[in-house]
Amino acid sequence: MKLSGIHHTAIICSDYPVSKRFYNEILGLNILAENYRSERDSYKLDLALPNGNQIELFSFPGAPKRPSFPEAQGLRHLAFTVQSIDESIKHLLSFDIDVEPVRIDPYTGCRFTFFQDPDGLPLELYEVTPVE
Incomplete structure (x- = not known):
């Protein structure tokens, strides 16, 4: 195997409109695609950085909070x-x-x-x- 880069980082948010505004309007990441997946009651927002790297922003109802900050495993x-x-x-x-x-x-x-x-x-x- 020969890895050539990181394609994307996936983030699950608690408040989709707030996080969408943060990553798009405040950090300035461009929206590539936005999809609502009704079967999961979930949004998936693909955002791009200028170098081509991407962030996938997800919303999942009832997703658990981060276990601790900042030294949780992962x-x-x-x-x-x-x-x-x-x-x-x-x-x-x-x-x-x-x-x-x-x-x-x-x-x-x-x-x-x-x-x-x-x-x-x-x-x-x-x-x-x-x-x-």
Whole structure:
């Protein structure tokens, strides 16, 4: 087997309209497709990042909450690359989204910070500057 990349990350939300707005309007991910699956009373929203990676946003009635934060087994957080962490933080703050203080990755020297989606899923911004 030879993996060539990550196609998508799937997220189950508790309030579909709130999460749809967060990922589409606030984070700026483009909607590729939106489907309502009546047999499951569930939405599936396909969202795209500029590099082609995708997020699948699902709604499932009665889905259990995350067992603990942030060190539960399984997915720890989802990290997005940005060119300017300062501009990205300013954007999030304009929507009253709390952002942790910026840290420096001791191994790469890159700056990063964390914030949460509407369900408390930890999200990271990781600053990657273009190589000249």
